[in-house]
Amino acid sequence: MTRGERRNLRNGLLFIAPWVIGLSAFVACPIAASIWYGLCDYSVLKPAVYVGADNYVELAQDPVFWQSLRNTLYFAALYLPLSTILAIALALLLNTGVRGMAVYRTVFFLPSLTPMIALAILWMWMLNGEYGVVNHFLNPLLAPLGLKAPDWLQTTTWAKPAIVLMSLWGVGHAMVIYLAALQDVPRQLYEAADIDGASWFAKLRHVTVPLISPVIFFNVVMGLIGALQVFALPYVVTGGMGGPARSTTFYAMYLYNNAFKYLRMGYACAMAWILFLIVLGLTLAVMRISRGRVYYAGT
């Protein structure tokens, strides 16, 4: 190693030193401890006692665990496609060169700034079965069909869709990202497609989607990781209870309750590692599915 190389190594390490210290203290050590606690009976108040795979065995037989997992997958399966399609659709509309684009963009984006807690309280009020403004507008529309709007958050069938609906209101964030991606698609490609007589749909399928596919891919992966950890919204809406009848007990909520309500921290760590494996598995699955379908310009 030359003197310059040695100096660079020293300087480089000095610059990243704070991060390395933070990583060890707040990430690496906790990860190691978490693996260990997952194999222990641990309540934070007393030292951990090794119990082998007991936590994992118990989880396999815990009906609430399975229900929270089902609820979470249900949420992700509904929210992810809906939010992706809605965000792209809005971005496409805004990208038509329509006048007042910046104003519309702001309008659609504003709700995503709303703090989760304010959002939850607001929607609880709006979705109230008796006094809620949503049902007030919905009931007259449903009446001719002989239907009645549900008491959203109080029924096991509609509570989860209601939470999806609330979350969709924040889709403006993703929309702005897609819009920026759409604006990067070279004009000439559309002009070339026009000369070939391509229809609107053909252009969407063969030009737009392939060119923004890396952005779609990234957003779907991040959205998936976020959806599997959904916490604040259902926690506030149900006062931490996950009701009615555990229909909104999501994975992260049950995990939180185990750790900090029941002080079963070992059990919570075991749950966290299962979550990690699910996140990893699903992310790899998305990568696999998208392989060859995501187009990277210049690579």
Place this chain on the structure above:
Amino acid sequence: MLERDTQTERNRRFARGNRRSLLIHAVLLVGSFVFLFPLAWMISTSLKPIEQTMIMPPKWIPEPVRFLNYLNAVNYIPFFLYARNTLTICILSTAGMVLGSSLAAYGFARIDWRGRNIVFVIVLATMMIPFPVTMVPLYGIFRWLHWIGTFRPLWVPAWFGNAFNIFLLRQFFMTIPKELSDSARIDGCSEWAIFRRVVLPLSRPALAVVALFHFMYHWNDFMGPLIYLIDQKTFTLSLGLQFYQSQHGGTEWNMLMAASTLVVLPIIALFFLTQKTFIQGITMTGLKG
């Protein structure tokens, strides 16, 4: 003859284009209505006397407009104390996040050292880890430090940077021409001086994005304060709102909506003040993350 044909053809195309843009506007207007409705409803409810909150069909502009709700709302919970707590946490952790992340980002972007790329892969890998995995041991560590119930667990870790922001800033630092560093080095600048006097000043937009988003994150954060804060005097706004609501049993909606409006307002104001940086930031975080 030919001239007139192209003229009518042009008119027809113009008419078609017009119809299309009308349709787009119609869809977007309906969408805007749906997206703005909840916010409008929140503000409208916040100004109503309690009897009028339940009236259907709804009255959008209450009579009389009751600004008193806002006064009652801020007095019902120690609103300004919670606002100060939230701000303290936001400012301390944002300052730390910008400094910590830019230091590490500089080390990865502007200095060429052996093993750099391998270490950087570790940075990226840490983004994959869900928070619940480290949640319990972190609580244990902070408990051991006697930090539970203080603001420290909420802002101290930020000073060491985080993977996502390091990544973002590294991308930005790499776009700054190497020649600038080289000429500074020839002038006898140390690495630290180059970082402070050359790279940081040139990276203001990226630093602003990191600061803005981190600030927003902490303003809205619910889980962190929920885990680490115990004493009601140390609560943040998001915790305070919830506490307020459960005390009320969800009845006095006008007051709740007034309080919610007050929590949302600073963020919306921040957005309008920094709109350009904001949109830039979202694009940056979403496209290149």
